[in-house]
Amino acid sequence: MSIYLDVIWFLNFSFDLFLLLLTAIALKRKIYKLRILLAAFLGSSIVLMMFSPLAFMATHPIGKMIISMMMVIIAFGFYRFRYFFQSLLTFYFVTFMVGGGMIGAHYFLQAEMKYLDGLLMTNSSGFGHPISWLFVLIGFPIMWIFSRNRLEGLEAKKIHFDQMVTVTISVDSTQFTLSGLVDSGNQLYDPITRSPVMVIDTMKAKEYIPAQLVYQALQQDVMRSLSESGDESHPWEHRVRIIPYRVVGSENQFLLGFKPDEVWIETKNEKIKVHKTIVGLNRTTLSSENEYECIVHPKMLQGQSIEHVS
Template structure:
């Protein structure tokens, strides 16, 4: 049997390099290409040890651990113990995640059991035949890309979760509560009063909005719908027209309301906001319903605060 040591080494080198790269992505570490390559070379040296008098290093768990720790130190450095410990755990997590995904996928698509005379028989064909090598060459990049996307998605959701607050809006006798996202990119203000404008999904509160006002807010041309409206409603003195600009379009207008009070609960604190405008947005803000309104960051500045018991 012929063993192509150079091919096996190159595959291990590539795997180690991609695993270290995925670890850096998961931890948001600065990517030093040279250090990653050197670390991957150290990890792939295990293959060479297996065909040398030092094969015990490649087969002994302690030897494997020492090599993996050395890989992490070379790839990311050693600033302090907590930093190093986090790097090692993340590297093992990524390795087990990708490796487990490949093993699970392999056994999902490959049947290695037979039924004979009432007895289940297993037949392990191993990973050495051409089909298995093809599976590794195709499966590893696929699992790696999937893992990368999932890690980035988890990080994005974590950021959103940290910025989600509870928002209560009171207009006269009507009050409703929404999940709000604090968006530092929202700099929309009322051009006259300079009040910060928060955006709410009108479809989430349509049962609280007067019918006539709801029809106006859902029109593409807000200015035209208001000018042509000859029917009044109880909130018409609260209506504000907010100009805004989006990419590719100018002179857009948003229908807004002046509430009596907006209360924001965040991190066991309550913010009472008196000066703000509630913009009625006619498109869905979150496709997964993670939030129902976008909070202006200035609504959390200079307001009265009290602890929530």
């Protein structure tokens, strides 16, 4: 079996370099190019050690762990144990994630990749079939980009769910609970009282709201639906509010809403009682994935904290 040592070394050097970069991206660490290059060179030196008296260290799990720890220290430094272990475990995580994806794609496509003592190689007949090299050279960057995007997506999802709250609305003897999203982009206020406006998915709460009000709120032209209702009334008529709003590229529109008696917002840490707010009735679905049923105005979180949640 012929082995092209320089090609195998460069391949592993490139892999180590990209994995360290992905680790830095995942941890939001500043990237020092020289340190990353030196760490990648150290990691790829395991290929050279395979053909030296130190081969036993290159193939032993403890030896590999020591090398990976040194790589992380060189790339990101050592400030305290928690910082170091966070870097090390994240490096292992992205390695398993990208490597697992490559192995899965390998078996799915049956490309000619082989492993020799833990090193990624092309087929054992020498330089390798062009298709197998093409798979490695194209497949790894694709998996790297996919993994980076997934990590960013998971972070965005975490931020999103950190803003999720439970909202309970009370009107007379009616009380109902919805899942809410605190959205800093919601800057709706009642033009008269300057009360912050939270927006709910009308269809998710229609069983608790008077049918006449639901019908009016779901109409495209709210003002027209109110004028056409004539003498028809409902129990919440004195609570109805009209909130003007504007969407980019369109004229002023109106949102129908009502004034509740009280609103409770439960976050991860506390339960907040809100007295001054308006509940806007949205005619369309707020979340296509049903992750939340209302959008909470950020100012509502400044209400009175009545209970701390452990």
